[in-house]
Amino acid sequence: MPQHMIIAPILIPFVAGAMMLLYDDRQRGGKFWLSILSVVAQLLVAIELVVRAKASGDFAANQDISFYLLGDWRAPYGIVLVLDRLAAMMLVLTAVLAIPSLVYARAGWGRQGPHYYSLFQFLLVGLNGAFLTGDIFNLFVFFEILLAASYGLLLHGSGQLRVRAGMHYIAVNLAASLLFLIGVALIYGVTGTLNMGHLANLIAALPSEDRPLLHAGIAILAMAFLVKAGSWPLSFWLPTAYMAAAAPVGAMFAIMTKVGVYAILRLSMLLFGEAGGPSAGFGAGVLIALGMATILFGLLGILAAQALGRMAAHSVIISSGTVLGVTGFALAGGGPAMLAGALYYMLVSVLATGALFLLIEPMNREDGGIAAMLALTADAYGIDDLDLTEVPDTAMGIPAAMTVLGISFVLLVVMLAGLPPLPGFIGKVAMIQGLIGQSALPSGLAWGFVALLILSGFATLIGLLRIGIQTFWSGDIALPRVLALEMAPIIGLLAVLGLTSLQADAVLRYALGTARALHDTTAYSYGVFATPRAVDRPAAATEGDQP
Amino acid sequence: MEIILSLAIGVLSASGIWLVLRPRSFQVIVGLCLLSYAVNMFIFSMGRLTPGAPPIMPKGGFVDPTLYADPLPQALVLTAIVISFATTALFLVVLLASRGLTGTDHVDGKERSR
16 A cells, blocks of 8 residues: 555545535535545645655665556556655645645635636646656646646636636647647657656767757757746746736645746756766756846846735746756756755745735735725825825724734745745755855856845845835725634744744755755666566565556 | 648648737637647657558567557647647637627737727
């Protein structure tokens, strides 16, 4: 049984989602509890998988990676699932973000349209599958599953704005999927394999006349991932789509960009690491440049935005750009310490942006949000007398709802801006330390990246605090009604973030082990072939698989 | 054979790209369909063109693989067709919803002011 645990993160939400399709939406309460059950089970499985991935060889050269042969075909013929430290980490991150989002949806959004909970589970199938798979075409299939579910979720709640944003989102992603297919087909045409581990083995010994074609194929594939990651010239669809999404959906979308980042990180480290022969380091310069441009775009976007939703979307872009840039530096020989910082930063920024998306809706409720937005516009254009009608204080002093909202908001801003003592700071320091200490990198480029990183934090601080001041201190806004069911997930996410700050040492150590495993690809690329089929195992271990 | 196939892929993708860049949502969807046909044929061609050869080998004994077509791209094409068909159908529904909500078939939901 233990070896089948690897497929559980895909099967649990799949079965739960399919079961919920059988009942109509009058059974919403039951559906909610089934979803919660499924997500908590995923979290437990993911934690067990993390423990397993880090159990043996913490810093040793041969990392323990588990492989699961689907359909029991010997690699490279079948599809494999691969569990390593990075995949396990992403599984935990997905589950930790999914639980608050689900609880939040219970407060109201789950009732806005049909089959919300099923779509949510199918989104998790796609996410978990994309993190686990070791086959490029299978990655495409899981991408499509998660995209199909995300189309439904983005349109959830309907309305003109959502339908328009949804149409753009679907068109962009359909085009990106076609690029994905072209890339996959080129890679297959050149190498004759789609197994990532097998590909990593073949790449060093490829004849030199085939290499440009393979590079072209992988570059086209990377385009598809960059569209999903929200990298600069391909990210103009992102703010509108994320703004239009319902709050709990927006929170889940915070991790969807990171699927693209994950795919780029995984494939580039596997194929173009030191074992890549003449291809080693391919794309490093492009990734660094795109990462820096993306951070710059997000930074300007935050400063220019007039609404909190758009600011949150741009902070998602900044966090994507940061990890993309660091991936480029890692390909150029930046070393694992910097990459570990980036992984830690990715964990923190996904949770923080997810919580920010959840917080936007209660903050903008009643007319408080609109008043704040008007005041902000007036601020930007230097208009003093906007004739906002004086609303008398409904409660003496600072109302409790406002206090809780305000404190959560400030904590999130500090986290995203990267001020001490919160984890955003720890991640950035780890990245900057790794970057500056490297002699292998061109120092001007590294310093430029560090400057952008710090500037982006500064811009986040300015942008978000401006809107915070207008919302919480202006005093002439109505008291928003906030449900406990909406506040609990946000506080829960903040607690998890606090925990990553308190346990920063353990998390960073795990991230460092992950980064080292990413640099040393032999365990991945040869382990696939060393995995025995279930029928070849000793009879005691097979426990009645098909003959 | 190679010339015909590459011409077909080229013409399909060129018309597809032109249509995708048009402002009407129906043109966009037809463009995406044409592009997906082009991509499917491209995937198919990556298994090399072997006319008149079956993709499935007989069971047992020695077989000469050069007499058979590569079955994997055919399987990939099948998957790609199913997925692009489903997502295109979904896109069609969203297109109709947008047409109903906004009263125009412009991709931005409103006509550009002239």
